[in-house]
Amino acid sequence: MKAFGKILGLGLLGLLLIIVALGFALTHLFDPNDYKDEIRQLARDKAHIELTLNGDIGWSLFPWLGLELHDASIATLNAPKAPFADLQMLGLSVRVLPLLRKEVQMSDVRVEGLNLTLTRDADGHGNWEDFGKPLPSDQTDASTTPGDSNAGKPETSGTEDGNERPVKLDIDSLTVNNARVQYSDAKSGQTLNAESIQLSTGAVHQGATIPLKASGFVSIGQPNLKVRSELAGDLRFDRQAKRYNLDDMRLSGEASGEPLGGKTLTYAAQGQVMVDLAKNVAEWTGLKISANQLRALGELSARDLHSTPQVSGGLSIAQFDLRTFLDGIGHPLPATADPAVFAKLEVVSRLQASPSSLSLDDLTIKLDDSTFSGRVAVEDFARQALRLNLKADTFDADRYLPAKSDEAKGAKAARQAEVKQEEDGAVAGAGTTPLPNAPSQVAWSNDKLLPVDRLRALDIQAELAFDALTLDKLPIKQAQLQAQGQGGMLTLQTLRGALYNGSFEARGNLDVRPAVPQLGINTKITRVPVEHFIKTQSPDKAPPVKGLLTLSSDLTATGNSQKALIDTLNGTANFTINDGVLVNANIEQQLCQAIATLNRKQLSGEPRGKDTPFQELHGSLVVRNGVASNPDLKVRIPGLTLNGNGDLDLRVLGMDYRVGVIVEGDQRAMPDPACQVNERYVGVELPLRCRGPLELGAKACRLDQDGLGQVAAKLAGNRIKDKLDEKLDEKLGDKVSPELKDALKGLFKR
Structure with missing residues (x-):
């Protein structure tokens, strides 16, 4: 037995040597x-x-x-x-x-x-x-070869359906x-x-953790983009289950090229990545992303990988400077009225995405001093179908408007100089200075207002609400905006809110389908202090008029700049100002001067208060190509009634009015003798002429000397008539009937 074992051992050794030799x-x-x-x-x-x-x-x-x-x-x-x-x-x-x-x-x-x-x-x-x-010929030959018992049979995989061990x-x-x-x-x-x-x-x-490192450079031709990437992580996979995990994944690199405007983007990403092809799902947990100074955390999951992938998850972007970030990737923001805006942006949201859409739900955006919450979605990237449903606490829209061009600034400075020159010569008081000149400097900018090409392609539905919205320096409370647009037609369904204890509402539409955009708007303002709509050349100067404005308008215009819109402005408007004051304009004093002139006397007292209060100012406007005609201006002032007609040239913000004033004279307990109204002056309309920049208000009004001469002539005729009436009364006495006496007096009226 021992010999047999020895022989077997020698045989195996010999076999091994033979195999090695072979x-x-x-x-x-x-x-x-x-x-x-x-x-x-x-x-x-x-x-x-x-x-x-x-x-x-x-x-x-x-x-x-x-x-x-x-x-x-x-x-x-x-x-x-x-x-x-x-x-x-x-x-x-x-x-x-x-x-x-x-x-x-x-x-x-x-x-x-x-x-x-x-x-x-x-x-x-x-x-x-x-x-x-x-080759196609090989396929044909193989399919027609006789005796091939496997022809037409599907191949079996030893890893799944076959009985063979994988x-x-x-x-x-x-x-x-x-x-x-x-x-x-x-x-x-x-x-x-x-x-x-x-x-x-x-x-x-298989099934064990595999350390993995990879790196490379990628360049894309159109547009030119170069990317350097490094990837590291621990790979685990199960081929039977079709499940792959990349744990502790770390991706980093740099990108540069035309899409980045020659700038460099440094990026990094971390997390745990899982792909399960059997269940058709994928996950990215513990997600950390950085791109230059942007930092984000979150988690993502995807389903339907083999058909139309659907992605869901959450994302949180830490506060960063949006302006600096966009500038760093070659896409600088346009200059804004306030260069400090977009300095702080923070985003938290749940998201849903597909190859054709993106939805940000439960969204919170902190932008500078404002906080927005709600939903933003692009329902179709190809149609640019944008959906907005947001609510904000406070938002100052003026800060985010485009900065004015040098041309617009120059035009504004020229007009300010013109208004200042006329304002220096306009003295509120006796009214003896010359009538101001009509303004000639254009008050509006030629800067482009709307991105027409983008608006034509936009499909938008927006619902926005603001606890406090500042727009054109107007603090609007509880503002609500609803708008929609498609195919180049944008509709402002409503923009309304509370304003200085009053209210306003606007509706309109913008048609950007033609080469020149067309605008139509209806507005209604109810009891809002009018002084907040009037711009003065200096913030510390009082506006020319105060009071509660009620306005309704229906206007149309065409163009894509302030100047173009004003030049083509057409429509109608009605306005009323209640409980108002003409600031720094003592019309009563000017009218006393007119009465004293008619009385051929000099005023003995000092000028009284510098303002003129009024109970109501109302009228209507017919606008034609930027010029608003106002044929029925009426102002009720205690002791005075003003009737006016004239034009407001909105192109240069100028006015040219003729105003008739019916006065009762000095109604004080101790009136100025020169300003007392004789009975024969009752009902006489004293003329004023108002011309100059709209900002001057009543300070641009002067006595109409030509009209005043006509009034004096009329008063002289009335004086002769009164004397004839007295003579008739003396001569006729009670000898004729009152009817005949009136008829005889009427002869002198012709």
């Missing part, structure tokens, strides 16, 4: 380079690829089945002379015995100088789609050096190149 003979006496043609033909017949072996083939047999290829390339059978991939060197080795157990145990796998060339032709067909496919993969490491991928699309003209690709892993065992 391996040595095969690897040293057999040269695979002599069989390159056979290997190429085998690749055509079995793998349906065109294999080119320009370099030597090195190999070993036992205990490792080793293979080393140099200067090799593969192509599709349809285009054998256009390599799909080529490489400088591929080195790998596999343990022989584990192969018998369907286990692939490999040593280090190295790939040097791999180049992949991917192309899509003008018909949208990619060269990779033909990889591994036989192949177990085991690699010590994988290294890819200096790889390159080139992609071009003849249909779109787009190109993409990935260069200097480096990949290295630790031991690759």
